[in-house]
Amino acid sequence: MTYKSLADHCGISSKMASLYEKFPDDYQPTETTVDKISSALAFPKDFFYQDSIEELEFETVAFRSLKTLRAAQKNAATGAGRIGILLNDYFERKFNLPHSNIPDYGGFPPEEVALLIRAEWNLGDKSISNLINLLEAYGVRVFSLSENAQEVDAFSFWKGGIPFVFLNTKKTPERSRFDCAHELGHLLMHRYSENKGNDIEKEADRFASAFLMPESSIRVNVPRFITANEIIKVKSRWRVSAMALTYRLKALDHLTEWQYRNLIIELSKMGYRSNEPIGIEREKSTLLENLLTELSKNRVYIVDIARELRLPVDEISSLLFKFSVVSSSSATIKKTQNTASFSKPQLYIV
Structure with missing residues (x-):
């Protein structure tokens, strides 16, 4: 406003x-x-x-698609970030959460960083089934973006030694997944960078592409001469969009310029330019789900969290991947997405 x-x-x-x-x-x-x-x-x-909420300086935040954002959109996003910090502080008081294990690879080429972090996390060249869960296991706090910040694709920042990522869940699941990898690139490569321009955005894109689609895996699983239909078929191996896979093949010289252009034209005609007609299931935060499940066992629900933090229920729910609850006396947490159970009072991700 x-x-x-x-x-x-x-x-x-x-x-x-x-x-x-x-x-x-x-x-x-x-x-x-x-x-x-x-x-x-x-x-x-x-x-x-209440006491003033801790500031989140715009200069410390890495925004996706920074050039297209208006000041009001940036302010809405950083406002969501500040509330995310409050929520994390609340959860930190209740649980032992994973410690941050995000190395500093500032100054390294993005493709090399992708190889280094895959080695650090023992991923080899295998596909990543749930990127949000992977980041959470290594101490990244991942939140969804609220309704009033939907023009923002994603953003990330460090606060008190803790890395945060905020994702727009209105995009396709493939796009949101790539955005998540993009923000991981910022956390790994640009923690101390004063440059917030287009160059680091390109570096984060290169990292995301190499991290999600390792070259060795691409070489083995994608034929040299590939059709648009085959692109659509094999993209599910890496859980990426058809366009992202096509761009990656071009970057690896796996396609000629002629092949690349024709594939882009054909995929666009098939609706893959801005959508993903045959898509994947959206990833969600298992960590946040588990936290809420544990709290519910002590009859603490989102409305109770909102009351303690003096915030609107909808504001909190929108940051928690739309988990919602009817009332604090409810016997179960109602969710808009599928859930999984977890039962440890001291919560760790393994």
Whole structure:
């Protein structure tokens, strides 16, 4: 919301709305105005009286598709990031979560980093079945993006030595998976980089492509002369989009320029330019699911978490891959995605 929009909802001037936010010690709204602000923003009134939420500097965040983002979209995304930090702090107080094991490969070529981290994590050249679970096992906190930040593909940052990744779940599962690998590239290669331009975005793309589709696996499983239908058939091996696999084949000189162009044209006609007609199941966070399952055993649900953090239930649910609950007295957690059980009070990912 802009200051003007908020001011119109609350019957105050946009200047006062700005002063309330920027200088809370000097300019404090009346109780009636706070009620109106709470109603306009759909946030609990108590939220505005708690200690300030830790800042997340824009310069520390690696955004996917940075050039296309407006300031309001960046602010919405970093706002989601700050709430994600609050949620992680809450879970850290309740559970022993995996420690970060994300090496610093700054300065290395992206393709070499892909090989190094695969060796570090004993992945060989095999396909990765669930990338979110893999990142969580090595200490990355992965959240979904809220509705008001859906123009953002993905972003990542480090906070207090903990790596965070936020993913847009409105994209195709293949696109979201590639975005996740892209953000891993940023965490591995650009932790201390001051350059936030197009160059590091290209490096993260190169890493994601090489990490998800190892060259040795491509050479063995993809014939030199391949049709669009065969691309669609074999792409499921690496759980990537048809276009991503085609780009990777071209980068490895596995296709001629003529083959590449014709495949792109044919795949586009088949609907694979912006969609994935024959796609994979969407990945989800097993870690977050397990945390909520464990909490539910003690009759703690998302509404209870929201109450403790003084946040809207929908705001929290949207960051937790749309896990939702009817009420704090519910016997089970209702989810919009398939679930798996887990039963350890001290939670670790193995």
